[in-house]
Amino acid sequence: MEVLELARWQFGITTVYHFLMVPLTIGLSLLVAGMQTAWVRTGNERYYKMTKFWGKLLLINFAMGVVTGIVQEFQFGMAWSAYSRFVGDVFGAPLAMEGIVAFFVESTFLGLWIFGWDKLPKKVHLACAWAFSLATMASAYFILAANSWMQHPVGIEMHEGRPRLTSIWAVLTNNTTLAAFPHTIAGAFAVSAAFLVGIAAWHLHRKSEEERVWRSSLKLGTWVGVVAFSALAISGDLQGKLMFEQQPMKMAAAEALCHTEQPASFSIFAIGDVTRPDCENVKSITVPALLSFLxxxxxxxxxxxxxxxxxxxxxxxxxxxxxxxxxxELSGQPIDYVPALPVTYWGFRLMIGFGGISAGLGVLMLWLTRKNRTPTGWWFPALGLAGIATPFLANSAGWIFTEMGRQPFVVVPNPTGIDGVWMFTAQAVSNSTPGEILTSLIALTTVYSVLAVVEIYLIRKYVRGGIPGVLPQKTDDGALAFAY
Amino acid sequence: METLWFVLIAVLWLGYLFLEGFDFGVGMLLPVLGRDNAERRVMINTIGPVWDGNEVWLIVAIGATFAAFPGWYAALLSAVYLPLTLFLIALIGRGVAFDYRGKVDNPRWRKAWDFTIVAGSWIATLCVGLLISTTVLGLPIDANGDRVGSPFAAIRLDTIVGAFAFAGYALVHGAVFTALKTEGEIRERARRVAITLAPVALLPLIALLAIVAGLWAGVVALILAAAMWRLLANRDGQSFALMGLAIAASVAILFGSLYPNVLPSTLNDAWTLTIANTASSPYTLQVITWVAGFGTPAVLVYQGWTYWVFRKRIGVKHIPAAH
Known part of the structure; x- marks a missing residue:
């Protein structure tokens, strides 16, 4: 394989993996801050126990999010140095801002939160949870601003063959960012909601200690889920409309729409080979005119x-x-402007499909547990636990769709922006040897696989341990409330 | 403006080497200073609340380099590809190890994570040293800023001295920090180890500085000697502060001698990367200057506060049951 393909696989694998931890951290941190607020305000022990339990799972997950995030920041320079040189004047700024404004806050206040239970006044300790949670969202904003700039470059001029920043405000208020942020955050809450619902359902089914803790968690999860999915649908629709305007090829690829249609129908499912842009042999079940509306x-x-x-x-x-x-081998060759259609077509459908299943499960759970009922069948926790996976899958499918859908560009031309600002992915890679990238690809993938097993094992252990597993033991005077 | 950012990046590296320097050192010395599980937990908990915040100095140093000097960021990171891969894996391993080590009560589990912490800390600090000495000493790069030659071009005798310079510093710095933050037997052991190791462990740093700036290395040697003298006098705090001063002087000497270059080309002086030919536009620099101008003092305040909150020395009797 060539450097380009290896570098793309590496970026894809490390980013999709990183983004398994990110949404759970963003959503769960805010929910945990909310639980702790409820405890501080009401003094109700149930909220304290919720904070402790979900906080523990949050921390296990966050550790992985941090370490896999560091890789991302280095990777642009290591494997994509031509890209970094070309866009550095614009792209570096939001990354540096993320570090200074958000990531410092995140890491420092999380440390205070973990170890500060007995050292800080209650309200100061609570403020640390909020600082951490809001900083994760600020992080997401800056990163999405950087990503959205690649989808839709704004706020720039051309200078000596490179884009040069003319307005940071334009980059931070890019309409692509403004649509992507609520969509991503809603996706994060969808993940966290399903996490709460699945685990709480399992504990309710097992009749674990502290039934009220699980009941509250389940209720919180279902309602957050319902709100998150509504927000996902609305923001997704908004993103779709921007995409038609800004990246018409991506949208056509999402539908594997070969010929221009008026009105255009929305394909629900296709049988046959969507890889061929000539549309032969594809039978598709469609909803007339829906695509035009979208x-x-x-x-x-x-x-x-x-x-x-x-x-x-x-x-x-x-x-x-x-x-x-x-x-x-691409030198002087024709440019293929059509993204990988099976990936974009099915990626788009899996995103919406898993999102829809997940939303349906949420509503079903809400109905099943109405008036404090707990269904007795084994299928109830099974449904809940299986439901945890669906929003994760929807998130990954969505990102794979949107990043594959902009190929062959790494920086997509802005149809109404200034001329000349675009970059093909093939031009973006470093002048590395394939051996270097292959080595890091194998090494990182191996380490990530091992860590996935470890994280799932630990989450499982603490989920099973329930509330007794997370409460601090009574200790002698002078001992720390928490220590590694 | 370019000069300001060059200085700022040097300061970010200083923050990183000073802060994560000691938490690397604690990791490197884990089995040496911590004879049993309780003692090891004491050591890990001296850095527990702060190591992650320390690591952000690296993230910001690299991010700021990307924003302010994209040409430097792109050339250096792509040229030192394999050592950086190793560096990232080491950081990943030790990062999760601190958090996960105590989560399962099983000696084999703990042993595996102890190994990860020790190996990760050693490898990471060696790689940081290699990276910094490479940017100061130069690389065979062409007119485009791309490395010419093998993936191991950055691994030479002088950069290996540089790698051990920072590893050796972190080792002693970590021992001084442990002495400052613990009590009882472990503190005594840390002081002994620091003083015994210092003459050997600090030698590569002096050698690196001598390669780069000749006699200036003597200044740092004097500060380091003073740090050990204060440690002998039982003044852990003063010793720790002097260790900080030593790394500040080292960074000043290294980056001062590099200026106005950022990555010399060993092939042709005309291809050397400088602050002028790698910097972002004045507008971009202005934007990030505003952000750093407000952000960095705030970081210093709340990180300083964190250290104040966790200022107490800890010992074996403070360690609760793991959970």
Missing amino acids: AHNDFTSEVKGIQDLVPMYQEKYGEFYPVDERLG
Whole structure:
């Protein structure tokens, strides 16, 4: 394999993996801060126990999020140095801001929160939880601003062949960011909600100690889930409309829409080979005119298909890669503007599908447990626990769709922005040897696999341990309330 | 403006080497100073609340380099690819190890994580030393800023001295820190180990400074000697402060001699990366200056407060049952 493919696999694997921990941390940290607030305000021990239990799981998960996040920051320079040189003037700023404004707060106040139970006044300790939680969200904002700039570059001018920042405000208020942020945060709460519901359902079913703790957790989870999924649908619709405007090829690829249609129908399911942009042999179950509505809020509007978009892209951004030895076998070759259709088509469907299943499960759980009922069948905890996986899958599918859907670009041209600011993924990689990237790819994947087993084992252990497993033991005077 | 950011990045590295320096050292010395599980837990808990905050200095040093000098960031990180891979894996391992070690009450489990902490701390500090000495001493890079030659081009005799310079410093610094933060037998042991190791462990740092700046190395040697003298006099705090001063002087000497270059090309002086040919635009620098201007003092205040909250010495009797 060439450097380009290896570097892409590495970025894909490490990022998808990192983003398993991220949403759970973002959502759970705010919920735990809320639980602790309830305890501090009411003095009710139930909320204290909730804080302790869910806080413990949060910490196990956060440790993995931190260490896998460091890899991301290094990776741009290590494997994508041409990209880093090209966009550094713009892209580095939000990353540096994330570090200074958000990540310092996160790490420092989390340390205070973990070890500060007996050392800080109650309210100061609570403030640490909030500082941590809000900083994780600020982190997400800066990172999404950086990512959205790659999807839709704004706030720049061209200077000596590179984009140069002219307005940080434009980058931070990019409409792509403003739509991606609520969608991502809602996704994070969906993950955390399912986590609460699944584990609480299991404990209710087992009739574990502290029934009221699990009842409250379940209730909290179901309601957060219902709100999160509504927010996901609304923000997702908003993102869809922006995507039609900003990245028409990505949207066409999401639908594997070959020919321009007016009105355009939305494909629910396809049988046959969606990989071929000629649309032969594909039978698709469709909802008439729905795609037109998703794109433009209008059931009769036109949506451009791949076959019409390709010539437009060729005209605007060129038919061939430049002749450059650094492009390897792509040098001077025709540019393929069509993203990998099976990935985008099925990625989009899996995102919506798993999201929908997850939302349905949430509503079902809410109904099953109405008026403090607990269904007695084994299927009740099974449903809850299986439900934990679905929003994770939806999140991953969504990211894979959106990142694969912008290929062959790493920085997608902005159709209404200034000319010349785009970059092909093939031009972005470092001048490394394949051996280097292969080594890190194998090493990181191995370490990540081992850690996945360890994390799941620990989460399982603490879930099973329930409330007694997380409460501090009575100790002699002078001992710390918590120690590693 | 470029000069300001060059200085700021040096300060971020200083913060990182000073702060994570001691938590690396604690990790490296875990089995030496901590004879049994309780003692090891004392050591881990001296850094427990703060190590993650310490590590952010690295994240910000690298992020600031990306934002302020993209050409430097891109050239250095891609050139030192394999050592950095090792570095990241070491950081991953020791990062989760602190948190996970006490979560299962099983000697084999603990042993595995102890090994991860020790190996991770050694490897990480060696790699940091390699990275910093590489950027100061230079690399074979071409006009485009790309490394010419093998993936191991950064591993030479002088950069290996640099790797051990920071590992050796972290070792002694960690022992001084342990002496400062613990009580009882473990504190005595830490003082003994610091003083015994110092003459050998600190030698590579002096050697690196001598390679880079000749006689200036003597200044640091004097400060380090003073640090050990205060430790002998039972003044842990003063010794620790002097260790800080020593790393500050070392960073000043290293980055001062590098300025205005950021990564010299060993092939052709014209290809050397400098603050001028790698810097971001004045506007970008201005933006991040505002952020750093407000953000960094705040960081110093709340991290300082954290150290104050956890200022008490701890000993074996303070360690509760694991959970």
